[in-house]
Amino acid sequence: MNVKSNTxxxxxxxxxxxxxxxxxxxxxxxxxxxxxxxxxxxxDSSKLLLQLETDVPKLLIIDLWMPNYPGDAIIRKLRxxxxxxxxxxxxxxxxxxxxxxxxxxxxxxxxxxxxxxxQILSVLDRVLLEN
Amino acid sequence: MTDNPLKNSAYFDDPEMTSLxxxxxxxxxxxxxxxxxxxxxxxxxxHNKAFETITGYNTTEIIGHNCRFLQGRDxxxxxxxxxxxxLQDGEDxxxxxxxYTKKNDLFWxxxxxxxxxxxxxEVTHFIGVQNNITARKKVEEQxxxxxxxxxxxxxxxxxxxxxxxxxxxxxxETIRESLVVLDPNLNVLTVNExxxxxxxxxxxxxxxxxxYDLGNRQWDIxxxxxxxxxxxxxxxxxxxxEVEHKFPHIGHKIMMLNAHRVELQGKFKDxxxxxxxxxxxxxxxxxxxxxFLSIASHELKxxxxxxxxxxxxxxxxxxxNNPKLTDIIEKSDNQIERLQKLIAELLDVSKIQSGKxxxxxxxxxxxxxxxxxxENIQLNSDSHKVVLRGETNAQxxxxxxxxxxxVGNLISNAIKYSPGKDRVEVYLSTLKNxxxxxVKDFGFGINMEDQKKVFDRFYRVDSIQKKFAGLGVGLYISxxxxxxxxxxxxxxxxxxxxxxxxxxxxxxxK
Ligand SMILES: Cc1cc2nc3c(=O)[nH]c(=O)nc-3n(C[C@H](O)[C@H](O)[C@H](O)COP(=O)(O)O)c2cc1C
Numbered sequence: 001m002n003v004k005s006n007t008x009x010x011x012x013x014x015x016x017x018x019x020x021x022x023x024x025x026x027x028x029x030x031x032x033x034x035x036x037x038x039x040x041x042x043x044d045s046s047k048l049l050l051q052l053e054t055d056v057p058k059l060l061i062i063d064l065w066m067p068n069y070p071g072d073a074i075i076r077k078l079r080x081x082x083x084x085x086x087x088x089x090x091x092x093x094x095x096x097x098x099x100x101x102x103x104x105x106x107x108x109x110x111x112x113x114x115x116x117x118x119q120i121l122s123v124l125d126r127v128l129l130e131n
Numbered sequence: 132m133t134d135n136p137l138k139n140s141a142y143f144d145d146p147e148m149t150s151l152x153x154x155x156x157x158x159x160x161x162x163x164x165x166x167x168x169x170x171x172x173x174x175x176x177x178h179n180k181a182f183e184t185i186t187g188y189n190t191t192e193i194i195g196h197n198c199r200f201l202q203g204r205d206x207x208x209x210x211x212x213x214x215x216x217x218l219q220d221g222e223d224x225x226x227x228x229x230x231y232t233k234k235n236d237l238f239w240x241x242x243x244x245x246x247x248x249x250x251x252x253e254v255t256h257f258i259g260v261q262n263n264i265t266a267r268k269k270v271e272e273q274x275x276x277x278x279x280x281x282x283x284x285x286x287x288x289x290x291x292x293x294x295x296x297x298x299x300x301x302x303x304e305t306i307r308e309s310l311v312v313l314d315p316n317l318n319v320l321t322v323n324e325x326x327x328x329x330x331x332x333x334x335x336x337x338x339x340x341x342x343y344d345l346g347n348r349q350w351d352i353x354x355x356x357x358x359x360x361x362x363x364x365x366x367x368x369x370x371x372x373e374v375e376h377k378f379p380h381i382g383h384k385i386m387m388l389n390a391h392r393v394e395l396q397g398k399f400k401d402x403x404x405x406x407x408x409x410x411x412x413x414x415x416x417x418x419x420x421x422x423f424l425s426i427a428s429h430e431l432k433x434x435x436x437x438x439x440x441x442x443x444x445x446x447x448x449x450x451x452n453n454p455k456l457t458d459i460i461e462k463s464d465n466q467i468e469r470l471q472k473l474i475a476e477l478l479d480v481s482k483i484q485s486g487k488x489x490x491x492x493x494x495x496x497x498x499x500x501x502x503x504x505x506e507n508i509q510l511n512s513d514s515h516k517v518v519l520r521g522e523t524n525a526q527x528x529x530x531x532x533x534x535x536x537x538v539g540n541l542i543s544n545a546i547k548y549s550p551g552k553d554r555v556e557v558y559l560s561t562l563k564n565x566x567x568x569x570v571k572d573f574g575f576g577i578n579m580e581d582q583k584k585v586f587d588r589f590y591r592v593d594s595i596q597k598k599f600a601g602l603g604v605g606l607y608i609s610x611x612x613x614x615x616x617x618x619x620x621x622x623x624x625x626x627x628x629x630x631x632x633x634x635x636x637x638x639x640x641k
Contacts, residue, residue, distance in 0.1 A: 023437035030444055065429065094432035096425055096478070096487070114436035114471055117443040 014128060015039045018048050018071070019063040019092070024113075028061060031117050035124060045069040049077060056087060059127045061120075064093035064101060072105035079106035088127045090120075162186070162261030164198065168246070168254050172197045173218070176256075185240075185263050187233035198259060201240065203231035214244065221246045221254045227264065239268040309407040312393070315363055317342045320402070329409060331380035342405075349376045359390055362403050366392050373410070385411045424481030431474045439467050468511075479608045490530045490615050497527040497534075497566060498559060504538045505557065508546070514553070515546045521559040523566040525638050529616050534636075537609040537620075541570045541632045544605065549574030549629065562635065565618075569633040577624040585622060586610040609634075 014037055017028045025041045032039040040057075042048045046068040052060070060078075064071035071091060078084045091102035094113040102110045111119055156163055162182035166173045174195045183189060186201060202211065210228040217224035223245040230240040241264045247256040303310055309326035311319055319338050327334065330346065342359075343351040358369045369390040377383045386407050393404045442463055449456060482488040505517045527534075545555040549572040558569040577585060586606045606620075613620045613634045624630035 021433050021437070023434060024440075027437045027440035027444070031440060034444065034447060094429045094436070096429075096482070113432045114439045117440050117447075 014057055015059045015061065015124070016042065016048075016052065016057045017061045018042045018045055018066075018074075019061075020045065020066040021063070024063070024092075028120070031120055032124065035121065037124060037128060045071065045074060048074060052078070052084070052087075056084060058086070059088045059090065059124070061090045061092060062107075064091060064098050065095050072101050075102070075105040075107050090123050090127075157181075160184075162259075162263075164193075164259045164261070166198065166257045166259065168218075168256055173257065182261060185232075185238070185261055186230070187236075192233070201230035202228070203235065205229050205231065214242075217244065218246075218257065221248070227268070230261075238263045238265040240264070309409075311342070311405040311407065313342060313359075313403040313405060315401045315403075317359060317403070319345070326407065329381070329407070330378065346379045347377075349374065349378055355388070359403065359405075362390050362392050363401055368392070383411075384409055385414050424477065424484075428474050428478040428481070431470075431477075435467065435470055435474065439471070442467060476604050476608065480604050483608065483611045488533075488611065488615065490533065490612075492528055493531060494526050494528045495531040497523050497525040500531055500535050501538055501557065501559060501568065504535050505542065508539060508542050512543075512546055515549070516554040517542060517546075518554055518556045519559070520556060523559045523561050523638075525561070525566045525640065527566065527636065527638055529636065530612070533612045534616070537612050537634065538568060540605045540609050541568075541634075545570045545572035545574075545630075545632070548572060561638075564637060564639050565635040566638045567633060567635045569631055571629060571631040573629040576628050577622060577630050582622050582624060586620065 015032050017025060017032070017039060018041070019025045019028070020043060022043060025043055029039050029041050040051075042051060045063075045066040048062075048069070062071045062074065071093070075089055075091065078087060078089065089107045089109075091098070091105075091107040091110045092113055092115065093102065093110070095101065098112060099110045109123065111123075157180040159179060160181050162185045163177075163179045164175050164182055165177040167176045170176075174197055175193055176195075178190070178193050182193065186193075188200075199206075199211075202208070208229060210226050213226055214224060214228070223243070225241075225243050228240050228242055230238055232238060241262040243260040245258045245260075246254040247258065249255045303323045306323065307325055309329045310323045311326060312321045314320055318341055322334065322337050326332075327337070332346070337345060343356070352374065355369075355372055355374070358372065361367055362369060369388060372388040372390075373385055374388060375383075375385045387410045389406045389408075391404050391406075393402045394400050442460065446460055449460065479488070502519065505519060509517060542555060542557065549555065552573045554573070556571045558567075558571070560567045560569075586609075610620050613636070616636050618634055618636040620632070620634040622630055622632050
């Protein structure tokens with residue numbers, strides 16, 4: 001399951017993580033970086049869309065329940081834009097009906113908090129090594 | 132009446148004119164007579180045709196008689212005295228008097244008498260004019276009788292109503308709910324004290340107004356209007372209609388409305404009794420409890436997620452051959468696991484309480500689910516061997532995750548509450564139209580008293596409470612899950628000889 005860092009392209013921002021909780025954000029950044037993938041984090045969901053426009057990542061890990069701009073609204077916006085057709089969206093949330101909300105909005109996958117980092121690693125593995 | 136019109140008239144000298152006047156008098160439907168006051172007892176000297184018709188007497192029975200014969204034996208009337216007085220004083224009079232026809236039929240006679248005086252001022256004649264007013268009198272009398280009986284009935288009924296109204300009023304006033312009585316046009320007829328207190332208004336700014344015009348038109352809601360307008364025609368009550376509104380004087384409130392058609396002994400049929408209850412606090416508490424538990428578990432899960440992630444990262448980056456650190460990490464992991472379970476339980480309880488515990492139905496292999504659950508438990512517990520006996524062979528239709536949660540909870544409890552023992556036994560079996568799961572431990576057992584209560588929320592067996600941490604909601608949640616599948620869960624135990632927890636689920640093999 002482990003992804004060796006030398007198998008990853010570290011040059012581009014391949015993964016973007018958006019969560020309003022700094023603790024989760026830092027932890028996820030460390031996990032992604034631990035396998036040598038470059039990651040960019042955003043704590044303010046309202047700034048996320050603008051950033052994504054300029055540099056489309058391969059994977060977006062996004063929380064649902066965020067102030068300013070809720071995750072499901074962002075997912076909907078992305079799914080309506082052909083520009084992001086190749087973007088894999090992993091939704092993570094501690095909300096009661098998070099899975100339903102995420103899948104209805106158009107996420108590719110959902111993980112309930114608290115997740116095992118093994119689950120995150122296997123998503124990275126699958127999505128980033130796809131091509 | 133000092134002149135004598137008959138004598139003074141120029142016509143009287145003309146015989147043709149005289150006969151014309153007689154003809155005119157006879158054509159009248161009103162009785163007319165003339166008496167000669169100068170003769171003894173004031174006898175009748177002229178009568179017209181109508182007088183015969185009215186009285187039934189003929190000329191020979193009339194002329195020369197005093198008119199009192201019309202009174203028959205009914206002589207003690209007050210009217211008679213009044214006539215006598217008037218005649219004596221030489222004045223005219225209008226009076227109603229009871230008279231009788233020749234056939235002795237009563238008729239009411241509306242009588243005018245006028246005196247005729249000569250030049251010397253002596254009353255020489257009287258003219259009498261009679262009208263039969265029996266019919267009119269009858270109607271009038273009937274009216275009086277009817278009016279009296281109506282008044283009597285009204286009085287009786289008013290008394291009855293006064294009593295039942297007083298009774299009703301005392302109920303209406305003592306009740307703590309706000310009550311409004313509406314007429315069919317939804318105008319406010321009355322309100323009780325509770326209404327005035329609740330809405331901080333006076334009677335004068337309430338009574339007589341249309342319901343929709345009260346306050347800042349808080350009840351002017353199309354849906355409520357439709358429902359209320361249906362109450363009278365259909366007799367369908369309005370039940371539990373909630374209005375959330377910023378009311379004048381009292382601010383934001385949630386009011387629950389119930390409206391019924393009311394009737395009081397036919398006095399008012401078409402009234403609507405509207406009961407208004409302030410449910411603001413009740414709703415707020417319900418919502419807060421709901422919100423609190425789901426927000427709390429969400430907020431607890433967030434740092435837990437971070438801690439769990441970091442712990443797993445430490446494991447990844449940890450240099451090998453460091454048994455001390457490995458042990459610490461292991462123990463931390465267990466604590467995180469425990470915390471995670473507690474939060475999950477908290478959430479389950481909140482879901483059950485708010486009725487949001489969703490049971491999904493899918494067919495799954497029951498025995499495999501039990502084996503998988505046991506395997507999972509054995510991974511974390513090597514103190515006890517979980518022995519599996521029997522089988523159901525059931526392709527069960529239900530919520531696998533939740534049933535597995537129950538199985539896991541029962542087996543974990545069996546292990547937890549039998550420290551020092553080395554095994555627990557799981558039995559699977561089929562009964563008529565049911566499948567059965569049991570788990571037996573060899574621990575302290577549970578006494579009769581506690582057996583009934585172990586499935587209660589937050590209940591923990593006293594003797595055990597101090598030894599083991601936890602919310603004590605596991606069995607409560609398990610019971611809820613089993614019940615929602617149509618099954619039952621129970622415990623058999625003899626204190627000191629362990630306990631057996633069992634559940635059955637309805638199942639028929641297809
Ligand atoms: C012109 C004239 C017409 C009268 N018509 C009637 C009559 O229609 N019915 C009647 O009861 N009395 C009638 N009276 C009254 C009676 O003749 C009589 O005066 C009355 O009963 C009072 O007198 P008494 O108490 O001697 O009877 C009439 C009297 C006069 C003078």
